[in-house]
Amino acid sequence: MAQTVVEFLLEDLKQLLDHSSNCVLAEKDAIETLYEELEFIRSFLCDLQSCNQHEVLANLVARIKDTACDALNYLDYFALSVINGKYKTISGQTNGVFDHFPKLRNFREEIKSIKKEVMVIYMKKLYGVGVSQLGVISTTESFxxxxxxxxVAEDEIVVGFDNEITAMLERLAGDQKQLEVISIVGMAGIGKTTLAHKLYNHPLITYHFYVRGWTCESQGYHKKDMLFDILSSVVDSKDEILKMSEEGLGEELYRRLKGKRYLIVLDDMWNIEAWNDLRRSFPNDNNGSRIMITTRNGKLAWQIKPDSTPLFLQFxxxxxxxxxxxxxxxxxxxxxxxxxxxxxxxxxxxxxxxxxxxxxxxxxxxxxxxxxxxxxxxxxxxxxxxxxxxxxxxxxxxxxxxxxxxxxxxxxxxxxxxxxxxxxxxxxxxxxxxxxxxxxxxxxxxxxxxxxxxxxxxxxxxxxxxxxxxxxxxxxxxHDTLHDLCLKKAEEKKWLQQFDWHGRVTSFRCAISHNDCHLCFHSHGLHNSFGQHCAPTVRSLFSCFLEGFLGPKVTTTAYIYKLLRVLSLWRVYLESFPVEILVLVHLRCLELRVRLLDRLPLKVSNLRNLETLVILKGEYGRVTIPHTLWSMVKLRHIRISEIEFEKPCSNYVYPPVLNALQSIHALRLSDSMKDAEDVLERVPNLRKLSFDRGPSDGGKPIFPDLAEISYFISLASDYYRRTPHWRNTWNSSLANLLLGAPYYRSPDCQSFCLPDLANLVHLETLKLEDTAWFAAPPTVPQPSKFPPNLKKLSITGCNICWKQISNIGKLPNLEVLKLGRDSFKGPLWETSDGEFRRLKFLQLSEMDLQQWVTSSSHFPTLERLVLDKCYDLEEIPSSLGDIPTLQMIEVYRSSRSAAISARQIQEEQFNMGNDSLNILVYPPYKKECRDSKEGPSTDDM
Structure with a gap:
């Protein structure tokens, strides 16, 4: 990736040119000239559609990359020394970068030589460079x-599997009660996984099976990861299984599947060992459960189930x-x-x-x-x-x-x-x-x-x-074959290095060279490998496995990878924040999972190039952000649960604003209004802000000025419930808004009253949450009080009377409506003409609704209806089936009668020639399921 390495060099040179150090000023002209030459070479690389179109071009690109990689190591360290003020002159003289590193002088001469070759290629239009190439779309920024x-994502197009789908549906959902293992066999790229996905998500399959799970073995088998994948499809939260041992995961999976009709997909199986290990976690209760396997190895399919004929896919x-x-x-x-x-x-x-x-x-x-x-x-x-x-x-x-x-x-x-x-x-x-x-x-x-x-x-x-x-x-x-292509090309480019759980190289046979840029540790290799492979130009370090707590070996060797741009350890647990990584001043993205953390270290500001900071905590509690963070001017995103900015001492002077910062998650402001506004004034380009709480004045909440925030605000605290003027403090260009728990009180503090949002002409997404504790029932304002261009509205926990939903139905541009837990109260919802004219998506979750009276003309453009945990709903109105745009009805954990009515709607539409309506019911209901007004038992879920 010659272009990428050249761009890294350009970044270093730009940082040097922006610095006023004597060693930089002494050779500023030479640095600027080098910058211009590298920019010219970068443009040349940009113009090349393929470095393999001609051998001469391929060799030149390889030469550029090797030259740039050699120079990058020295230039990075020099830039690091200058920026940290640790650059030492020789014999008291002011030595420039080229004096300090003789190899950089050679690099400068090599770049001049390369530039001359490139200019000849351009002038003579050799090898097609500089000529409009056949069929190639421009790669310039204008594109x-x-x-x-x-x-908006297109649905995957599937061709040629009609007969196979029919046959597999019969085998999967047939009358055979014994646990069946069904294999799909074929070479790479023939469509095994595509067919398995199509079957896995087919309405008949989602209706038939109570539990579905999916995992992929691939070419590296790790039992713990596969068990975790399947359980993740079954449990409500991954947190409860994240710390389980391999044995514990297997036992928990068996317990979760016991007594239920399940479908488990084992994708891309390679060896019998994986099957022998996993099969113990799949109970056989003679209830029609199925296991579907995809593999390239027909022999393996027969080994797994000798009496079950595999489906061999044809070209x-x-x-x-x-x-x-x-x-x-x-x-x-x-x-x-x-x-x-x-x-x-x-x-x-x-x-x-x-x-x-x-x-x-x-x-x-x-x-x-x-x-x-x-x-x-x-x-x-x-x-x-x-x-x-x-x-x-x-x-x-x-x-x-x-x-x-x-x-x-x-x-x-x-x-x-x-x-x-x-x-x-x-x-x-x-x-x-x-x-x-x-x-x-x-x-x-x-x-x-x-x-x-x-x-x-x-x-x-x-x-x-x-x-x-x-x-x-x-x-x-x-696709797994395209993943293989990624690894193949990465090997050719010496771009990526992977290690297995023994710390051995898995993707290449060669040792790490100076050109390798990314390290990826699979399974449990980080314990054995971290710090052993000190390639000077490693740019990324990932851990792609599930692991318990890591000891000091990881953090104390972090200094080896001083040129890292990405450090991602979010899938492993650290006991505390690893302060040793604060020497990684080139980091752009830091992802950690830390069990104990109440404060970021003061020296976090050493990470001056950091753009994204993500810290997942193992224990809840506030995290204090030191005032030194304000010097990290490149920060774009902060995601740490419940953060609070440190209150500076009285004589502290804030550094410049953080123009780059776009999102802060779960911000808790101090009790001083001035301090709160000082924080917000320094993030003028913030696009997403999630509040946990904010300032107060003598116990009375006050609202900070949000007039400069123009994209997203999440107000998720009762902090704002008695603040009558906060609606006047935000920018009219606001695009997304969440008003949290509760988001507004009337002057007497006894009832809910939505503020006037009509001035927010750019607002498209609005979330209203948790006002149920008010003494008086909430009131939905007239449509004119809502943002005029509102497209998506989500409501949770407001306990609004169903009669008031008509005001929401009259919103002219509403396309998505999500009604969550206790959003509306009452047994009857009756819609009227002229409502929901543009609504495409409707979701009802955890409602006490019993009767729904409506007509197809009341939802003329509805495409998707989702019901979730609507235990009391007697039926889905059959008239909804007549909506010409309706594509899908999904029923999750709701009453049996609602599920049956969905099937009846589908049958009625099919009999009228409409075979495009899909129905998804989960879990499917047994014949002995309880009365429709009761929710499904826990045994059925």
């Missing part, structure tokens, strides 16, 4: 500045291949006639492998749709005859055609475990911390990173794992 990428036909390719490239449109013949040739050359087809389709969809370019793709595919090796080559071709800015982002998926579901916000923060995301005018780094992710999804290199209620992306993952 993303004008991006109109749709951030797609040429017609099926073309159908899949056309739908992935053109979506709902037809292929133009001039591309039809060559398109079918491309589909045929993919040899019937679905993964190869969708990845090639991703390349075609993101590049110019011209006959010449498609013929070029077909020619490249023609050389890949062998299916097994051809698949990896096809995937590699798609990787090579990625814009340069996406290559590092894609390879970063290799730092996560295979099949790991990655939260999108965390992935974006890590990309930013590594410097992969480029700054653009009038756009935040987070927005640009989201464009990058959507591009990878559009190219079928990344899979959407979970969606939000608005259709956005909550988490993502990549």
């Amino acid at each position: 993303y500045r004008g991006s109109t990428t749709n951030t 797609l036909t040429e017609d099926g291949s073309w159908d899949l390719l056309e739908r992935k490239v053109f979506r709902e449109k037809n292929c133009p006639s001039e591309l039809l013949e060559i398109g079918k040739q491309i589909a045929a050359k993919c040899q019937g492998l679905p993964l190869a087809i969708v990845v090639v389709a991703g390349l075609l969809a993101k590049t110019h749709k011209t006959p010449d370019w498609w013929k070029s793709v077909a020619r490249n595919l023609a050389s890949y005859v062998n299916r097994e090796y051809g698949l990896m080559n096809i995937l590699a071709m798609s990787y090579e055609h990625l814009p340069q800015c996406l290559k590092s982002c894609f390879l970063y998926f290799g730092t996560f475990d295979e099949d790991f579901e990655i939260p999108v916000p965390r992935l974006i923060l890590l990309w930013i911390a590594q410097g992969f995301v480029k700054e653009m005018e009038q756009r935040s780094l987070e927005d640009v990173a989201m464009d990058y992710l959507m591009d990878l999804i559009d190219r079928s290199l990344v899979i959407v794992a979970k969606k939000s209620s608005k259709g956005g992306i909550k988490s993502c993952r990549i």
